[in-house]
Amino acid sequence: MRTLVLPFALALAAAPAAAKLNVVTTTQDPAAITRAIGGERVEVTALCKGFQDPHYLDAKPSFMLAVNRADLVIAIGLDLEVGWLPPLLHGARNPRVLPGSPGYLDLSTLVKPLEVGNSADRAQGDVHPMGNPHYWLDPENGRLMARGIAARLGELDPAGKASFSANLAAFEAALDEKEVAWAKALAPLAGQPVVTFHRSWAYLAARYRLDVVAYVEPKPGIQPTAQHTVEVIKTVRTRNIRVILMENFYDRRAPDQVASHTSAKVVFVPAMVGGTDKVNSYFDLFDAVVSGISAAFGSPP
Numbered sequence: 001m002r003t004l005v006l007p008f009a010l011a012l013a014a015a016p017a018a019a020k021l022n023v024v025t026t027t028q029d030p031a032a033i034t035r036a037i038g039g040e041r042v043e044v045t046a047l048c049k050g051f052q053d054p055h056y057l058d059a060k061p062s063f064m065l066a067v068n069r070a071d072l073v074i075a076i077g078l079d080l081e082v083g084w085l086p087p088l089l090h091g092a093r094n095p096r097v098l099p100g101s102p103g104y105l106d107l108s109t110l111v112k113p114l115e116v117g118n119s120a121d122r123a124q125g126d127v128h129p130m131g132n133p134h135y136w137l138d139p140e141n142g143r144l145m146a147r148g149i150a151a152r153l154g155e156l157d158p159a160g161k162a163s164f165s166a167n168l169a170a171f172e173a174a175l176d177e178k179e180v181a182w183a184k185a186l187a188p189l190a191g192q193p194v195v196t197f198h199r200s201w202a203y204l205a206a207r208y209r210l211d212v213v214a215y216v217e218p219k220p221g222i223q224p225t226a227q228h229t230v231e232v233i234k235t236v237r238t239r240n241i242r243v244i245l246m247e248n249f250y251d252r253r254a255p256d257q258v259a260s261h262t263s264a265k266v267v268f269v270p271a272m273v274g275g276t277d278k279v280n281s282y283f284d285l286f287d288a289v290v291s292g293i294s295a296a297f298g299s300p301p
């Protein structure tokens with residue numbers, strides 16, 4: 001009701017904002033990239049925060065409103081949001097952002113998914129039936145996401161094309177520079193066996209040649225069990241594993257138990273932009289993950 005009594009001047013001042021492209025992203029990673037590419041021409045809302053499990057999000061009433069007003073919805077895809085995005089899209093009464101429309105961008109169509117074809121696991125509750133959806137954790141996939149976002153923003157806002165292209169070039173130049181630093185930091189760890197909690201790190205591991213040999217979750221999305229934790233402890237001992245890499249929105253108890261019975265350390269890091277208050281950009285995310293992993297390994301073996 002407060003808006004009804006807004007002074008006229010204030011209402012006028014707010015008018016240019018309405019001209020911005022209204023973008024809703026399912027998670028904060030595409031949001032950060034969209035802000036970097038779209039700059040002043042976009043208004044971006046991320047639904048799932050980086051400290052929440054993107055597989056299981058409780059949709060708030062405000063999400064429906066955000067999707068209703070969106071010019072573009074950007075999803076990670078590969079069923080990451082299957083539990084909560086389809087009801088939002090269908091309930092929001094905004095045909096412009098339905099799948100298949102120019103106002104809907106599924107970023108997974110731009111990358112090469114890993115771990116495809118384990119459909120037998122679906123019956124056991126595997127939340128990755130379409131392949132691994134955590135592809136934003138390879139910075140080269142971030143580049144593909146940025147290019148796809150720039151192209152789509154240009155289609156929806158042709159007047160902004162030159163600006164989006166310039167911002168994309170700046171993003172890629174910064175990414176090139178950052179990738180050199182991340183690769184240098186992780187190069188001494190190539191081939192090192194690690195355990196991860198969820199299968200969030202497949203793309204990061206592939207890029208930097210970490211060898212993921214076990215998972216604290218028995219299956220993606222399935223809570224650790226006592227029996228499985230015993231198996232993980234055995235693996236960690238046998239392989240002399242030094243790092244248990246885990247997403248900071250999961251329960252630490254099982255990984256801490258593994259660490260307490262072995263010489264491994266738990267690396268508790270954000271797996272998405274927004275995972276901590278220090279991780280505000282796509283580059284911040286890798287800075288946090290890479291430094292967390294490097295610190296846990298200490299001086300390279």
Ligand SMILES: [Zn+2]
Binds near residue numbers: 055198199200220
């Ligand atoms: Zn997952």
